[in-house]
Amino acid sequence: MLLQLHEPGESPAPHESERGHAVGIDLGTTNSVVAVARDGETEVLRDADGKGLIPSVVYYGDDGEVVVGQDARRMLLEYPDRVVSSVKRLMGRGTEDLKTLAGTLPFKLDVAADGGMVRLSVAGRTLTPVEVSADILRAVKARAEAAQGKTVDRAVVTVPAYFDDGARTATKDAARLAGLDVLRLVNEPTAAALAYGLDNAAEGIYVVYDLGGGTFDVSILRMEKGVFQVKATGGDAALGGDDIDHAIAERFLAERVKEHGEETITEGEAKQALAAARVAKECLSGRKDGEWVIEVDAKPSRHALTRDELEALSTPLVDRTISICRAVIEDSGIDTDDIKGVVLVGGSTRMPLVRRKVKEIFGRDPLSDINPDEVVAVGAALQAEALTVGSDTLLLDVTPLSLGIETMGGIVEKVIPRNTPIPVAMAQEFTTYQDGQTAMAIHVLQGEREMVDQCRSLARFVLRGIPNMAAGAARIRVTFTVDADGLLTVSASEATTGVEQQVAVKPSYGLTEDEMATMLRDSLVHAKDDMANRLFAETAVEARRSVLAVQAALNVDSDLLSETERQDIDSAIERVDQAIASNDRDAVTAATEGLEAATKTFAERRMDRGIRAALAGMAVDKLDDALGE
Amino acid sequence: MNASAISASAAAVVPCWSCKGPVAARALFCSVCGAVQGPGTIDHYTRLGMAPSFDIDLEELQKQYFGFQRRLHPDRFASKSPKERALSQSQATALNEAHETLKDPLKRAAYLLALRGHPVDLTACGTINDRELLMEQMEKREALAEAETPEQVAKLAMENESEVIACQCHISAAFNADNLDEAAHLSIRLKYLVKLAEEARSKKSRVTRKI
Numbered sequence: 073m074l075l076q077l078h079e080p081g082e083s084p085a086p087h088e089s090e091r092g093h094a095v096g097i098d099l100g101t102t103n104s105v106v107a108v109a110r111d112g113e114t115e116v117l118r119d120a121d122g123k124g125l126i127p128s129v130v131y132y133g134d135d136g137e138v139v140v141g142q143d144a145r146r147m148l149l150e151y152p153d154r155v156v157s158s159v160k161r162l163m164g165r166g167t168e169d170l171k172t173l174a175g176t177l178p179f180k181l182d183v184a185a186d187g188g189m190v191r192l193s194v195a196g197r198t199l200t201p202v203e204v205s206a207d208i209l210r211a212v213k214a215r216a217e218a219a220q221g222k223t224v225d226r227a228v229v230t231v232p233a234y235f236d237d238g239a240r241t242a243t244k245d246a247a248r249l250a251g252l253d254v255l256r257l258v259n260e261p262t263a264a265a266l267a268y269g270l271d272n273a274a275e276g277i278y279v280v281y282d283l284g285g286g287t288f289d290v291s292i293l294r295m296e297k298g299v300f301q302v303k304a305t306g307g308d309a310a311l312g313g314d315d316i317d318h319a320i321a322e323r324f325l326a327e328r329v330k331e332h333g334e335e336t337i338t339e340g341e342a343k344q345a346l347a348a349a350r351v352a353k354e355c356l357s358g359r360k361d362g363e364w365v366i367e368v369d370a371k372p373s374r375h376a377l378t379r380d381e382l383e384a385l386s387t388p389l390v391d392r393t394i395s396i397c398r399a400v401i402e403d404s405g406i407d408t409d410d411i412k413g414v415v416l417v418g419g420s421t422r423m424p425l426v427r428r429k430v431k432e433i434f435g436r437d438p439l440s441d442i443n444p445d446e447v448v449a450v451g452a453a454l455q456a457e458a459l460t461v462g463s464d465t466l467l468l469d470v471t472p473l474s475l476g477i478e479t480m481g482g483i484v485e486k487v488i489p490r491n492t493p494i495p496v497a498m499a500q501e502f503t504t505y506q507d508g509q510t511a512m513a514i515h516v517l518q519g520e521r522e523m524v525d526q527c528r529s530l531a532r533f534v535l536r537g538i539p540n541m542a543a544g545a546a547r548i549r550v551t552f553t554v555d556a557d558g559l560l561t562v563s564a565s566e567a568t569t570g571v572e573q574q575v576a577v578k579p580s581y582g583l584t585e586d587e588m589a590t591m592l593r594d595s596l597v598h599a600k601d602d603m604a605n606r607l608f609a610e611t612a613v614e615a616r617r618s619v620l621a622v623q624a625a626l627n628v629d630s631d632l633l634s635e636t637e638r639q640d641i642d643s644a645i646e647r648v649d650q651a652i653a654s655n656d657r658d659a660v661t662a663a664t665e666g667l668e669a670a671t672k673t674f675a676e677r678r679m680d681r682g683i684r685a686a687l688a689g690m691a692v693d694k695l696d697d698a699l700g701e
Numbered sequence: 702m703n704a705s706a707i708s709a710s711a712a713a714v715v716p717c718w719s720c721k722g723p724v725a726a727r728a729l730f731c732s733v734c735g736a737v738q739g740p741g742t743i744d745h746y747t748r749l750g751m752a753p754s755f756d757i758d759l760e761e762l763q764k765q766y767f768g769f770q771r772r773l774h775p776d777r778f779a780s781k782s783p784k785e786r787a788l789s790q791s792q793a794t795a796l797n798e799a800h801e802t803l804k805d806p807l808k809r810a811a812y813l814l815a816l817r818g819h820p821v822d823l824t825a826c827g828t829i830n831d832r833e834l835l836m837e838q839m840e841k842r843e844a845l846a847e848a849e850t851p852e853q854v855a856k857l858a859m860e861n862e863s864e865v866i867a868c869q870c871h872i873s874a875a876f877n878a879d880n881l882d883e884a885a886h887l888s889i890r891l892k893y894l895v896k897l898a899e900e901a902r903s904k905k906s907r908v909t910r911k912i
Contacts, residue, residue: 255779299767402906459779466771493797495775495790555790556775614782621720621734628733629722675721679714682723686714 092222094255094460096263096452097212097229099205099243101160101286101312102419104128105449106212108220109457114267114450117219124446126215129157130207132195140211152343154195158314159208161286162201163246164238165190202242206249213250226253228456230448232287233259234307234472236518237530237560244557253606255459257557260284261291262302262469263451264417267442269295270454270465276412277303281430281438282448283393284418286312290397292404292411298465304404304491305472306396311389313353313420319385320349320377328366328373341368348375356382357422383425390429397433403491414438419445469494475530475552475560478515480505482524487552490520494558499551501567503544511536512548516562535564537571608657615648615664622671625678632677644670718784729773729792737778737785740792744816745799755813755876755884757803766800806869807895810876810888819881823892831889838893845901851909858901865894 095117098105103125107116116124123142131137131144132154139147148155166189181192192199209229216224229252231243240257247254261280268274274295282289289307293300324345325337348364352375355362361378401408414430416438421427430438442450458465470493476486479502487500504512512535519527538546547567554560565572622645630638644667651663717724719736727747728738746753749765771777773792778785802808807823814821841861848854868891875884 256776296767299771398906402902455776459776462777464771466767466774467776468770468774493801495794496797497794553794556793610783614784617719617736617782617785621717621731621736624734625720625722671721675716678722679716682714686723 090223092217092220092224094226094228094456095216095224096449096454096456097209097227097252098260098263098446098449098452099160099209099212099229099231099246100128100448101158101284101314102128103285103445104208104212105446106216107446107449107453108216109450109453112270112454112457114453116446116449117215119215124449126208126212127157128160128208129155130159130204131155132197132199134195138207140208148343148347149340152339155343156192156194156199156204158286159192159201159204161310161314162190162192163205164236164240164242165201166238202246202249205243205246209247209250209252213252225251226255226456226460228256228258228263228452228459229254230258230260230263230452231558232282232284232307232309233261233289233291233302233305233469234287234309235558236309236473236528237475237558238528239309240558244559254557255456257559258452258455258467259289259291259302259305259469259472259558260287260448261289261305261417262293262300262467263449263455264415264442264447265291265293265295265300265451266454266465266467267447267451268415268439269300271442274413277406277410279397279411279414279434280417281393281397281414281421282307282417283420283426284312285420286310286314288312288393288396290393290400292400292406299468300465301468302470302493303406304400305470306400306403307472308392308396311392313418315389316353316382316386316420316423317346317349319389320352320382321345323377323385324348324364324366324373324375327375331373332371338368341366344368352377353382353423357424379424386423386425390423390425393426394429394433397430408433408435411436415447416440417444417447469556469558471496471554471558473518473528474520475554476517476527477502477550478517478524484517484519484522484524484527487550488554492554494554495556497551497553499549502548502550504538504541504546504548505543507543508540509543509546510538510540512538512564514550514562514564516552516560530560531562533562533564535566535571537569538566539569539571541568604657608655608660611657611660611664612652615652615660618664618667619645619648622667625671625674629674629678629681632681633674637674641667641670641674718788729769737773737781737788737792739788740795745802745812746816748795748799749803751803753813753816755806755810755873757809759804762800762803766796769796806872807888807891810872810884810891813876814881814885814888817881819885821885821888823888831886834890834893838897841897842900845897845904848904849908851905854901854905854908858898858905861894861897861901865891865898868894 093108093110096107096109105116105124105126107114118124126141127145129141129144129148131139131147131151133139144155148157181190189200192201192204213224227247229243229247231240235243244254244257261282264280264282265278269278275297276295278293278295280289280291280293287307287309288311289305291305292303294303321342325341328334328341328345329337344366348366352362352364356377356379359379361376363374363376366373366375411434414434414436416427416430421440421444427438455467457463470491471488472490474486474490475488476484479485485500488496488498513532514535515524515532516530517524517527518530521527535548538548548564549567550562550564552560552562563572622641626641633641648660648663648667651659713726714723715726716722717731717734717736717738720731720734722731722733724731724738726741727743730737744753749762749769751757751762751765770793773789773796775786775789775793778789802812811821811823841857845854845857848857868887872884872887872891875887
């Protein structure tokens with residue numbers, strides 16, 4: 073029993089005194105927030121002015137200068153072609169997606185980039201959304217380090233529940249570029265529920281309605297004694313407050329064109345109009361009407377807007393969120409009368425129109441007693457503490473979108489349906505359609521529609537080496553595995569021969585391993601050290617686990633060893649400890665292998681004893697750690 | 702102790718991957734070094750500590766599921782070694798599969814039939830050998846297709862719902878009488894009733910939205 077206190081891997085990593093608490097990061101479309109939890113008490117990390125929000129805006133200077141946050145936002149009007157905002161909308165997107173995004177983005181895209189990931193043209197540079205997000209995360213990390221006075225290298229990062237596999241992978245890659253180890257990707261509504269539920273000791277069915285700058289999510293959760301179980305989730309990864317800004321800006325620009333008799337709209341005008349639109353939208357949550365000025369090239373234009381007009385512009389978008397809510401209620405199989413509360417998340421839920429519509433569909437006043445801009449980061453911080461220090465709470469999440477593969481005729485065969493609890497592994501069997509077919513192309517898709525071209529293509533790979541058989545004779549088993557981060561791995565094998573192929577799905581629109589390696593090299597002066605440190609840490613954790621396991625075994629079975637045998641093992645343990653202290657990864661690996669060799673006979677004798685005891689019918693119960701709780 | 706019991710108990714001891722000592726094949730953690738073990742090949746009922754019956758207390762099932770996930774979920778192993786993280790993911794995956802199977806009456810019936818050596822293929826769709834069931838289902842489908850108001854759909858859904866409950870009672874009785882043929886037959890019927898319930902639900906939201 074004493075041994076339970078020393079579970080392997082729990083001992084502190086090296087230089088623990090310089091290591092800060094793991095943080096929770098809400099990487100938002102409009103703003104990002106970072107928070108930390110200590111003993112369940114959460115704190116949003118703020119700047120000198122007390123501001124918790126870091127605008128997700130990046131300015132790129134000529135000399136390689138990078139400015140993030142409020143200062144970058146200020147530079148938006150002066151240098152519209154050097155400032156990037158709302159980059160989250162492009163995470164995991166491919167050039168093929170640009171058709172649907174055209175006209176909604178406040179920056180220039182590198183149209184030359186063919187296939188693969190979207191690239192932005194900023195200040196004469198070509199940047200991927202992953203790199204821009206990494207720049208934001210570096211600023212977030214810097215704030216966390218300044219606040220704690222310690223290195224921060226571990227974080228829980230939130231993503232919209234409705235983010236597909238490509239966007240999740242892109243987010244994880246961005247954190248890696250910024251030097252952050254992602255402990256877990258947590259869905260934003262789930263994080264909000266965690267913050268809300270723990271604060272209010274809420275129990276029962278709750279709905280989280282999360283309308284942010286660029287994404288909309290709705291999740292239905294059952295909260296019960298520290299368990300947060302997602303029943304169903306839905307959303308739209310390209311629907312948010314930004315779209316309302318665009319609707320207002322278009323109106324303003326039309327008025328301006330008319331006033332000045334202009335033919336074309338400059339980039340500066342477009343960005344100014346968007347900025348004015350955002351201010352107008354925010355003001356009209358508190359006021360009934362107002363007037364805003366756009367001034368470019370010393371030509372001012374005045375634009376009046378009332379709340380009623382704003383609501384008329386916003387209604388189609390808000391109605392889309394409401395019909396998504398209806399679909400999710402249907403999916404979850406719950407009755408609206410069973411809902412105990414509706415939690416509002418995201419800056420866009422400050423709009424009176426949103427509150428009215430949410431109240432209408434769920435039949436109760438929504439709750440928003442935690443700041444809707446900060447609640448996601450607070451939940452992420454709680455989860456970061458739970459993952460590093462330990463906790464009794466449990467988050468049980470689901471897959472937001474169905475996953476499947478392409479079959480004959482461009483039909484998608486679903487392998488994992490949406491709203492399946494994760495982690496999950498499911499397999500489906502397929503067969504060949506031609507005599508003597510020795511290879512099979514496997515096309516992995518995500519989405520709810522039946523046809524391939526209406527779903528999102530995640531990856532393609534080819535299973536080779538299928539033995540020569542008649543059509544329909546081969547049995548190809550394709551297994552989809554989704555981990556606790558919601559990331560997919562696909563493997564395929566042929567049952568009669570065991571030919572196997574495994575791919576971690578690198579999304580078609582993601583970065584390749586080579587690109588990641590190059591970026592890490594270019595972006596981080598200490599990238600090499602960083603990598604080496606991480607590898608060493610992993611090896612050291614494994615070595616410590618081995619030592620603790622051997623020590624635990626010695627505590628119960630040391631009578632099986634002679635004195636010299638015992639001394640051999642003790643010195644093997646000492647060599648592992650010394651190797652860890654030397655910071656030499658190869659030495660640690662060698663010493664761990666040495667320990668394994670030194671304990672081989674000991675392990676055999678322990679097994680003999682265990683089997684003999686089992687045969688005598690006595691010790692099995694003692695060995696069997698009770699299954700129940 | 703007879704010979705088979707002896708070999709069974711010997712097989713029930715395997716080496717712990719971490720400390721290499723003996724550990725019960727079904728153990729979640731090694732009692733010596735505390736390392737999490739792999740999920741092994743136990744049936745869904747055993748995995749969740751439930752009696753292998755069609756009659757199941759859903760609240761008890763959920764309690765057991767939460768209890769095991771609290772100990773085995775990857776969130777509990779985030780700062781452990783890669784091997785332990787991988788094992789915990791397999792454990793949590795196995796728990797999810799067991800829970801998803803047992804909480805659903807149709808999946809539970811099919812699983813229990815397989816467990817008792819009488820597998821039934823519920824995926825073979827479209828082929829109903831049972832004429833009576835075929836006629837009944839066709840009539841109900843037609844009625845649902847013709848329903849135009851939310852009230853009409855709700856009435857059909859309610860009728861179907863009571864059939865679902867009755868069918869589950871009959872399945873339970875068949876299992877308790879060890880009449881597996883009957884249980885398999887009724888499971889196929891339950892499959893069609895459940896499918897109709899789904900269709901009624903989506904039809905209900907379609908007609909409601911129209912209004």
